[in-house]
Amino acid sequence: MQILAIETSCDETSAAVVKDGREVLSNIVSTQIEFHKKYGGIVPEIAARKHIEVINPIIAEALDKAKTTFKKIDAVAVTYGPGLVGSLLIGLCAAKAIAYAADKPLIGINHLEGHIYANFLVQAPKFPFICLMVSGGHTMIVCVKDHGKYEIIGRTRDDAVGEAFDKVARFLGLGYPGGPIIDKLSKEGNPKAIEFTRPMLDDGFDFSFSGIKTAVVNYVNRNRTSKRPIVTENVADIAASFQQACVDVLVTKTLRAAQKKKVKTIALAGGVAANSLLRREFLAIPSHSLSSLLIPSLDLCTDNAAMIGAAAYYKFKKKQFADLDLKPVANLSL
Ligand code: KG4
Numbered sequence: 460m461q462i463l464a465i466e467t468s469c470d471e472t473s474a475a476v477v478k479d480g481r482e483v484l485s486n487i488v489s490t491q492i493e494f495h496k497k498y499g500g501i502v503p504e505i506a507a508r509k510h511i512e513v514i515n516p517i518i519a520e521a522l523d524k525a526k527t528t529f530k531k532i533d534a535v536a537v538t539y540g541p542g543l544v545g546s547l548l549i550g551l552c553a554a555k556a557i558a559y560a561a562d563k564p565l566i567g568i569n570h571l572e573g574h575i576y577a578n579f580l581v582q583a584p585k586f587p588f589i590c591l592m593v594s595g596g597h598t599m600i601v602c603v604k605d606h607g608k609y610e611i612i613g614r615t616r617d618d619a620v621g622e623a624f625d626k627v628a629r630f631l632g633l634g635y636p637g638g639p640i641i642d643k644l645s646k647e648g649n650p651k652a653i654e655f656t657r658p659m660l661d662d663g664f665d666f667s668f669s670g671i672k673t674a675v676v677n678y679v680n681r682n683r684t685s686k687r688p689i690v691t692e693n694v695a696d697i698a699a700s701f702q703q704a705c706v707d708v709l710v711t712k713t714l715r716a717a718q719k720k721k722v723k724t725i726a727l728a729g730g731v732a733a734n735s736l737l738r739r740e741f742l743a744i745p746s747h748s749l750s751s752l753l754i755p756s757l758d759l760c761t762d763n764a765a766m767i768g769a770a771a772y773y774k775f776k777k778k779q780f781a782d783l784d785l786k787p788v789a790n791l792s793l
């Protein structure tokens with residue numbers, strides 16, 4: 460069975476065709492980063508307009524690449540939250556129009572659930588498993604007990620980790636989006652150069668990334684001089700030390716959660732799961748502490764429609780269909 464999936468929750472317009480919840484026949488992603496870069500972040504109004512411009516060609520390309528048609532697909536899946544309401548609306552309108560015109564069931568998917576289900580495109584994990592969900596808008600440790608059954612064990616109390624990467628990069632004048640830029644720059648820096656704080660490291664499962672971000676700002680301000688307004692000579696060391704602090708907290712707390720739940724399978728999800736240090740540190744965990752580690756490929760970590768198609772397959776099997784009046788929910792929770 461084939462699902463056409465559509466994802467427009469933020470600044471990526473994506474359409475995919477996924478077969479049997481496992482096989483990605485196509486996964487087309489059009490990013491708007493170039494249009495938002497000069498503002499140092501996403502401008503919701505621009506995001507919605509850009510989605511409108513490309514949504515139809517992206518869907519056509521996804522069908523073409525998968526050698527399928529509206530007639531041949533079995534269902535249409537779409538992200539209905541969380542995200543920017545104007546952006547979500549464009550994907551929803553397109554999906555509803557196709558479902559109505561082609562007389563196919565509509566499946567509404569939570570974007571966060573989509574990120575978790577990117578792992579089912581790697582190799583279906585056995586339940587229960589611990590998922591570290593790290594994106595631009597969310598940071599949480601989730602115990603996934605079964606399809607659609609989630610227990611949130613820990614979450615950020617302030618900034619999401621991706622948000623902290625983006626804010627630190629902007630503060631250092633490095634550009635947008637900050638995650639990939641800091642990841643790349645860190646390769647030239649010493650992660651032990653500056654000992655940034657690791658908030659709440661020994662305390663429970665919640666996170667605070669705003670504290671690490673402030674530590675970077677304070678460090679730079681302390682080292683500013685009137686001649687040199689920003690420390691430029693060790694910016695790679697700052698980036699690498701900041702990244703190390705974030706990754707240390709993420710890895711420590713995820714392992715602690717797995718131990719508490721007596722679970723030996725860990726999965727990563729979300730844009731920050733593309734971070735090379737985070738991936739490396741999880742891969743370095745000895746096999747006696749972890750029997751199975753799932754890390755989606757880079758293109759399945761960041762926003763894409765294939766993960767939405769994977770999540771939709773399990774809803775299709777349970778006939779959990781949405782009505783055609785499905786509305787966007789900007790703050791939808793898991
Ligand atoms: O999941 P995603 O594509 O969109 C949201 O749902 O938020 O995540 C985007 C976030 C951004 O904050 C971006 O800076 C971060 O993921 N990101 C990274 C990397 N690639 C993307 N953060 C750290 N290292 C990376 N390589």
Ligand code: ZN
Pocket residue numbers: 570574594595729730761762
């Ligand atoms: Zn996302």
